Amino acid sequence: MIYTLIRQLIQIISCRGYRIQGSCMDAHVSHFGPAMSDASEEGELLEVKKGPWTVEEDARLMNYVSVNGEGRWNSVARFAGLKRTGKSCRLRWLNYLRPDLRRGNITLQEQLLILELYSRWGNRWSKIAQHLPGRTDNEIKNYWRTRVQKQARQMKCDVNSKRFRDTMHNVWMPRLRERIESLSAQPGDATDPVSKPSGNPAVYRPVQSGSSVFYSSFSSENSMASSDSYADNSLASDGSCITEGPNYQWPENWLDLPGGQEYESSYWADEMDRMVENLWNDESIWALQKQLFDD
DNA sequence: AACACATTCAACCGCATCGGC
DNA sequence: CGCCGATGCGGTTGAATGTGT
Known part of the structure; x- marks a missing residue:
């Protein structure tokens, strides 16, 4: 000793x-x-x-x-x-x-994945970070503490409580999916970089065009799954994507926007920023939370 | 403009674990 | 098998920055 x-x-x-x-x-x-x-x-x-x-x-x-x-x-x-x-x-x-770091705000998809993985692994930040290419454990931890925990504090509930878990699964995560889908549903208008304000090119790295594997595995069909079964809908116990097999490796462009829009100099960059910023201030989220616990 | 208060996030700390010898 | 230096992890801190009055 x-x-x-x-x-x-x-x-x-x-x-x-x-x-x-x-x-x-x-x-x-x-x-x-x-x-x-x-x-x-x-x-x-x-x-x-x-x-x-x-x-x-x-x-x-x-x-x-x-x-x-x-x-x-x-x-x-x-x-x-x-x-x-x-x-x-x-x-x-x-x-x-590190040259492969991804900078800028945590995107909606990343937020959703963080919630997913936290509900599975808890505060295993480095493990969670392994599934968010270019993000560091420190960044994710800071995001969790400054955004999610803050929200929990405002709800006056503990992050380990059932209430918190239920809110996460039944309010925040479905809302994130809705927002992701609502963005993906309006690509025509959003792809015009000339008439729309451009994003900060220093913040977003150019990405390859391509379809999004991520999107395909988070459809609205499972958006209201129960908290107990939810975590198994798309992720295996080791965090790999069941849809793509147990050893599936996330492709480099897995965070691409649907339809192949590029972040850099695009309206999408600003739009994503706005949505990310607004999520935790969303009045309707508070209404849903209230409704959930008043029942 | 000046101040107070709140928020963010880079960097620190202590402890745990790994791996070579 | 145990020692010990290196590395990794999660929690915490506080300077810088933002926001409100």
């Missing part, structure tokens, strides 16, 4: 590589270093920088990883000339610099 505690303590000290000297969020706290081997070898104290990353640090990290690949994060920190911990480098890469 005591041994385990001591070991953990040593690990924390060596992992963090410094002795705390200020508040944890100070941007340029000086720390005493660490890596005892380094300290003994070099006979000097190394600083570990914390707080927001600078453009130069990002460039160094990107450059190093693009040449040497991911992994061995402590080495990355050392050889890229970054005064950061390996953990900090890893996090920065995974959550911000």
Whole structure:
């Protein structure tokens, strides 16, 4: 027991590589270093920088990883000339610099999938993130806490309660499907990028045209399934898509809009943004929630 | 314009787990 | 089998930003 505690303590000290000297969020706290081997070898104290990353640090990290690949994060920190911990480098890469990251608001389809997967796995954020290409566990976790949990708080119910689960399955998820379908039902009007305001090209990446597997597996037919059976309608226990087989891999363009509209410079980008923003402020959702629990 | 309060999200932390030796 | 460094995960924090008064 005591041994385990001591070991953990040593690990924390060596992992963090410094002795705390200020508040944890100070941007340029000086720390005493660490890596005892380094300290003994070099006979000097190394600083570990914390707080927001600078453009130069990002460039160094990107450059190093693009040449040497991911992994061995402590080495990355050392050889890229970054005064950061390996953990900090890893996090920065995974959550911000990775080239395959998808930026911008969480789309309706993604929101629906998050609700689906949360109801199956709970707060296994990294596992959920594996099924949302380009999204990070941090992003999903933040989305959950700032949007969904907030909604739960306003309902004055616990996220682990039956009431919350029922609302999720019987109100939010069907409403998301409705919105997704209502958007997919009006492609003619929505595809004119000239007469409609354009989206932010920096936010949305261009995507290939193509049909949406995702859409085909979430039809309105199962939109009001009971909370107990719901989760099995479209996802296998490992999260794969039953419709497409247990080992189905989501295609790269699985989040494409129906009909092959592109996000970039399209009316769809703005429309999706608007819908996402409005979902949690939707009066009719409150009415439905009320109706559900007044019965 | 100035301030207070609310919200968002990047980055941190501690702990758990993995994998090489 | 146990040790130990590296990595991964989920919870938390607080600076930056947005919104209301």
